[in-house]
Amino acid sequence: MSVLGIVNGTPVGEALVARLGTDGRKVVSGVDAPSLKRMCAEARLILVDAHRAELLPLLRRLGEYLEPNHLVAHTVHGLGQEGRVSLLIETESACRRVGVLAGPLLVSALRAGTPTAAVIASHHPEVTEEFASALSTKHLRVYRSRDAAGVELCASLTELAVVACAMVDALALGAPARALVITRAVRELGRLVALLGGDPLTANGLAGLGDLLVRSVDPTTPSYQVGVALAKGGDIDPSTLDSMKRTAARLDQLNPGKKVSAHVFHGVAAALTDGVEPATLIEKLMSIRVLDE
Amino acid sequence: MQALSSSPMFRFDGLRSGIIEEVTERIVDAHARAERTVEPLDRLLNELVIHEQKRLRHVHPPDTIEDKRRVDDIARALQRRATEGELLELLRRQARAYAQDIAGSFSNPTYKVATSVLPSLLSLLLTPQHLRSGEFGLGALDARVRIDGDIEQLRRLSATGVLVVVPTHLSNLDSPLVGYALMRAGLPPMAYGAGKNLFSSPLTSFFMARLGAYKVDRRLGFPLYKEILKTFSQVILEEGLHSIFFPGGTRSRSGAVESKLKLGLAGTALSAYVEQLRTLGPGARRFYFVPMTLNTPLVLEAETLIEDYLKEIGKNRYIIEDDEFSRMGRVATYARKVMTMDQGLELRFCAPRDPFGNHVDADGRSLDSHGREIDPARYVMRDGVVTHHAGRDAEYTRELGRHIVDDFREGTSYFSTHIVSAALFAYLEAEIPGSDLYQRLRHPRRLVVDAAALARRVDAIKAAIIGAPALGRLAQRVADMDGQEIVDDALSAFSGYHTHPAAQRSGSVIELVDRELILYYRNRLAHHGPALEAARPVGGGT
Numbered sequence: 001m002s003v004l005g006i007v008n009g010t011p012v013g014e015a016l017v018a019r020l021g022t023d024g025r026k027v028v029s030g031v032d033a034p035s036l037k038r039m040c041a042e043a044r045l046i047l048v049d050a051h052r053a054e055l056l057p058l059l060r061r062l063g064e065y066l067e068p069n070h071l072v073a074h075t076v077h078g079l080g081q082e083g084r085v086s087l088l089i090e091t092e093s094a095c096r097r098v099g100v101l102a103g104p105l106l107v108s109a110l111r112a113g114t115p116t117a118a119v120i121a122s123h124h125p126e127v128t129e130e131f132a133s134a135l136s137t138k139h140l141r142v143y144r145s146r147d148a149a150g151v152e153l154c155a156s157l158t159e160l161a162v163v164a165c166a167m168v169d170a171l172a173l174g175a176p177a178r179a180l181v182i183t184r185a186v187r188e189l190g191r192l193v194a195l196l197g198g199d200p201l202t203a204n205g206l207a208g209l210g211d212l213l214v215r216s217v218d219p220t221t222p223s224y225q226v227g228v229a230l231a232k233g234g235d236i237d238p239s240t241l242d243s244m245k246r247t248a249a250r251l252d253q254l255n256p257g258k259k260v261s262a263h264v265f266h267g268v269a270a271a272l273t274d275g276v277e278p279a280t281l282i283e284k285l286m287s288i289r290v291l292d293e
Numbered sequence: 294m295q296a297l298s299s300s301p302m303f304r305f306d307g308l309r310s311g312i313i314e315e316v317t318e319r320i321v322d323a324h325a326r327a328e329r330t331v332e333p334l335d336r337l338l339n340e341l342v343i344h345e346q347k348r349l350r351h352v353h354p355p356d357t358i359e360d361k362r363r364v365d366d367i368a369r370a371l372q373r374r375a376t377e378g379e380l381l382e383l384l385r386r387q388a389r390a391y392a393q394d395i396a397g398s399f400s401n402p403t404y405k406v407a408t409s410v411l412p413s414l415l416s417l418l419l420t421p422q423h424l425r426s427g428e429f430g431l432g433a434l435d436a437r438v439r440i441d442g443d444i445e446q447l448r449r450l451s452a453t454g455v456l457v458v459v460p461t462h463l464s465n466l467d468s469p470l471v472g473y474a475l476m477r478a479g480l481p482p483m484a485y486g487a488g489k490n491l492f493s494s495p496l497t498s499f500f501m502a503r504l505g506a507y508k509v510d511r512r513l514g515f516p517l518y519k520e521i522l523k524t525f526s527q528v529i530l531e532e533g534l535h536s537i538f539f540p541g542g543t544r545s546r547s548g549a550v551e552s553k554l555k556l557g558l559a560g561t562a563l564s565a566y567v568e569q570l571r572t573l574g575p576g577a578r579r580f581y582f583v584p585m586t587l588n589t590p591l592v593l594e595a596e597t598l599i600e601d602y603l604k605e606i607g608k609n610r611y612i613i614e615d616d617e618f619s620r621m622g623r624v625a626t627y628a629r630k631v632m633t634m635d636q637g638l639e640l641r642f643c644a645p646r647d648p649f650g651n652h653v654d655a656d657g658r659s660l661d662s663h664g665r666e667i668d669p670a671r672y673v674m675r676d677g678v679v680t681h682h683a684g685r686d687a688e689y690t691r692e693l694g695r696h697i698v699d700d701f702r703e704g705t706s707y708f709s710t711h712i713v714s715a716a717l718f719a720y721l722e723a724e725i726p727g728s729d730l731y732q733r734l735r736h737p738r739r740l741v742v743d744a745a746a747l748a749r750r751v752d753a754i755k756a757a758i759i760g761a762p763a764l765g766r767l768a769q770r771v772a773d774m775d776g777q778e779i780v781d782d783a784l785s786a787f788s789g790y791h792t793h794p795a796a797q798r799s800g801s802v803i804e805l806v807d808r809e810l811i812l813y814y815r816n817r818l819a820h821h822g823p824a825l826e827a828a829r830p831v832g833g834g835t
Contacts, residue, residue: 063663068649068671094667096649096692097685123691125684 004134005043007031008175009058012075014051015110022113030242031082033061040065045073045134047101048089052078052243055085056092063093071127073099073120078243078251079156086122086148099127100148101135102212103154103206110140117141119206121151124141143206150198154189154207156247158215159223160268162183163244166227167271167278169213181264182212187293188262196258230271241272248272262290300451300481301533302505305399307832308532313392314823316524320388323520325381334380335371337517341387342368343694345513355489361520363387391521394510399482400503407504408476435477437632439769442585442642444478448658450581450645451481455533457562458483458642460585461551461701462539464593465491465618466627471537471585472504474640484529484535486522486558505534519557526558530565533578538695544594546602550586550701550745550765550818560690563648567686569680570670579657581695582693584643584700588768589636590708590786592813593617595625599813603731630790636770641701649689650696705765707758710795712824714814716806717742719828734808741802748776750828754818755779757827764821 006029008014017029028039031050039046044065050058054075066072072095076085086098090269099122109116110214119130120142128144131195145151164185168177186209190200215221218227222240229236248269263285270276301308326333345364345620353360375383450456460471468487471737484510492498507529530536542555562580569577573827592598597616617623629639644652647669651659659667672689673679720742725733752775758767771779780803787794787810794804795810805811818824 063661064665068667069674091662094651094661094673095664096689126682155485234341 002026002045002134003028003043005029005039006048007036007046007048007050007058007062009048009050009054012105012110013047015107016047016049016105019110019113019133019140020137023139025134025137028122031058031116032065033082035165036062037065040067040070041052044069045071045130047131047135048072048074048076050074050076051239052076052080052085052246053226053239054078055088056082058204059089059092065098066093066095066104068094068096070095071097071099071124071130073101073122073127073131074249075101075105075155077156077159079153079254081246081249081250084149084152086152097124097127098122098148099124099131100103100143100152100155101131102211104210106214106218115139115141117143117206117210119143119145119151121148121202121207123148145205147193147199147202149196150193150200150202151207153193153196153198154203154205155211157189157192157251157265158208158211159244160247160251160265161189162214162215162223163227163230163268163272164219164264165212166224167281170231171278171282173282178216182209182216185264188260188264189227191260192255192265195255229247245272299533301480302399302484302535303401303404304808305484305505309396309398312525312528312532313389313396315528316392316521317385317389319524319528320517320521321381321385324384325377334377334384338367338380338384339371340515340534341517342371344513346514349492355492360390363390388517388521390631391518392525395507395525397484397501397505397507397524398503399505403500403503404482406473407500434473434632437635438473438477438638438640439636440474440477440640440642442478443644444480444642446655447583447642447645448479449655450653451535454579454581455530455562455565456480456535456581456583456645457530457559458484458535458537458583458585459540459559459697460537460706461587462541462544463548463587463589464544465616466593466624467539467544467587468501468506470587470640474585474642478642479548481535483535483537486526512515523558523561527561527565527568530562530580531568538560540694544598546598547819548592548595548599548813549819550705550817552698553821554694554697556690556694560687563686563690564681566648566669567673567679567681570673571681575670577670579653580648581645581657583645583698584704586641586643586701586704587641588639588641588706588708589631590637590710590770590783591627591631592770593624595810595813596791596807599809601811602732603809609813627790630786634770634786636768639659639706639768641704641706643704644699646693646696648693650693699763702764702815703762703766705817706768707765707771707818707824708768708786709771709774709779709783710814711817712751712754712788713747713780713826714759714795714811714828715754715824716747717803717811718808718815719750719825720830721805721808721811723830734812739806741799741804744798744801744803745777745781746788747803748780750776750830751779752776753827754824757823759822761821761823764823765818778807 003026006013006017006027008017008029009031017027020027028042049053072089074085086100086158089098090096099120101118101120103118104116105118120128122128123146132142132144164181165178168181179288186203189208194200215224218224226236226240226244251265251269258266267281267285272280342364349356349361349364352358363386370379370383460467482505484505484507486505487501489508489510492501492508538559540554540556540559541551545551566580594616647653647659649669649672651667653659659669661667721733721740724740725736758765774782784796784798787796791810793807795806795807
């Protein structure tokens with residue numbers, strides 16, 4: 001099995017390094033220039049894990065060492081004005097074989113070695129085949145997808161649905177309300193994926209429903225904490241709020257004039273950017289005309 | 294720098310039989326290998342027989358009795374369950390016949406005539422006023438046609454690498470136009486695939502058959518023929534023959550700039566590059582894709598094409614044989630019309646790219662977006678070894694296609710006909726709201742626009758085009774015109790060629806006459822969001 005390079009810019013990346021190392025994979029990791037240089041010299045597969053806000057400077061450093069023969073995947077969440085992260089990697093480097101790794105990659109589960117899964121998506125068959133093979137162990141199953149745009153969108157927008165679930169929990173609205181939010185959010189996510197030319201079924205997979213089911217019950221997830229704070233009043237981490245507001249703004253650009261119905265997502269976006277009260281949001285959502293499921 | 298005359302195309306006739314044999318043997322070899330991943334041989338031949346026996350039930354020229362006999366031999370062999378060896382021999386015979394039919398020719402004397410005498414004659418024919426003033430030669434034609442792009446760079450790249458020119462496609466006149474552009478740019482002659490139906494006219498057939506065109510028989514849609522065609526394309530590219538592919542596949546029926554490309558044949562350039570790397574290593578020639586936009590204020594076959602687009606006759610009528618191109622009178626009228634317009638044609642070579650979408654410098658080195666040099670061979674290496682990988686290479690070509698689409702848009706020039714049509718069509722949409730396209734086009738109401746208001750709208754569109762250079766530019770001809778002048782220029786262009794003008798002046802108003810033509814010319818801006826937004830009438834009027 002060949003060496004895997006991981007740019008471990010967040011706790012998820014660090015947990016992946018630990019998990020893969022424990023499971024017998026040879027991993028080179030780091031974020032500083034010497035580490036990146038060594039990683040690119042030794043590994044064919046490079047996984048980039050970073051916060052969206054730190055991505056561009058990191059890619060510019062990494063781009064100095066990436067070569068055309070590298071296969072690159074990323075785990076970056078959130079939508080930004082620079083566009084899709086996959087395309088950003090192609091712009092900042094010589095690489096063309098790029099993919100996205102997404103799904104319920106919880107730090108605690110990775111460290112504990114409990115069964116978990118993710119999906120690697122790319123248009124390039126080598127990326128999905130080689131990353132799936134390199135990352136899959138007895139504790140981590142990595143599935144393959146050709147819908148890179150869909151998986152990237154799901155990975156970024158799911159956090160808005162997590163905010164909605166957190167609001168439901170904070171307001172003690174009960175399990176049926178939670179089920180309503182989750183099922184409608186997944187349906188809307190599918191519509192948004194289709195709007196971008198992806199496969200709507202991707203929303204039902206690990207990057208959409210899978211991730212939502214896990215993060216919406218994890219109180220340590222930043223987006224969950226944002227939802228609770230919005231519902232009950234409280235401090236919100238400024239960088240998390242900033243990142244989510246950028247995602248909300250980008251959603252408006254991707255779905256101009258609300259071309260497809262995505263009430264849960266646009267509703268949460270309005271709560272984040274315009275300060276719409278959760279109670280008002282819920283009332284509005286419950287007043288929408290009921291159509292076919 | 295390598296002299297133009299040493300370009301491989303000038304040696305094509307000497308290479309021809311070797312190319313045909315190479316194509317034949319590659320096809321046979323692909324189907325003979327024990328570990329082959331292609332279709333079983335008998336199924337492949339069976340599909341050929343089904344298709345060809347139906348087509349050759351009645352043999353008409355250019356098909357021959359021999360073509361029919363060869364197919365019948367295969368059918369009989371399949372029926373008696375011939376051995377694999379016998380089937381391979383029949384495959385060899387059939388593949389060779391297709392390859393011979395496909396392969397064109399190149400005649401140096403014909404090339405000399407085409408590049409020296411013909412443009413002068415053409416210029417004389419189309420602009421007889423120059424006969425009176427004593428202007429002969431290419432001067433009159435050259436003044437009408439603007440050629441843009443870094444020609445010096447392309448000449449350098451053509452000497453050391455292989456150029457793959459990929460033009461936009463509106464008209465059957467595009468092939469000679471591209472040929473003219475290459476000649477004027479001092480670039481070598483190139484191979485290109487042309488529909489076999491285009492060889493039916495004696496005049497065009499004479500030149501096309503001797504100037505690098507190879508025949509693509511669109512009637513033969515079965516997998517083996519497509520495989521032979523692709524193999525032929527790859528082999529001639531490996532020989533270093535520069536090539537032209539129209540990635541739109543056919544003429545744009547709607548008039549829009551191509552956004553969905555068919556890169557099957559163009560993708561053979563990447564296969565040729567990989568094969569060169571495998572056999573020649575670092576000495577392999579590099580391949581350069583050159584997107585090219587062909588920009589004209591009028592299109593010869595506009596009326597037929599937009600009608601076809603609107604009828605949506607199942608799939609595209611690939612083989613439209615009865616359009617304006619087949620009527621010499623219409624061709625002459627069209628040419629005279631366009632040639633009276635100063636800078637009436639803009640042919641633009643966009644910046645070249647390697648097969649992976651990277652731009653290249655003056656010496657053909659691939660560069661990333663930060664100007665760092667890239668070794669393109671590393672895109673197709675694994676552990677230092679060059680490999681073919683169909684899935685990988687198909688994806689590289691698809692990604693290249695996205696860059697080509699962006700280049701087409703950026704390289705498009707908008708003439709007065711496009712801009713005014715955009716304004717008129719927006720007016721049509723506003724005046725007949727809530728209807729679908731067909732209802733708008735067929736609505737009996739006479740539609741007129743105040744001329745001054747139209748000019749103001751045209752000014753707004755012009756500003757929107759200037760403000761979004763990534764989506765195209767103003768044609769040089771209209772760059773210094775104001776809205777009123779652009780309207781006048783468009784109306785002048787619309788009259789005197791098409792059966793009915795798209796629009797005409799009637800006192801102080803402009804009347805929409807042929808709405809389908811308006812739609813056709815407006816569609817050149819279909820991808821230009823800001824221009825279409827600017828075209829919308831403000832508050833109920835224009």
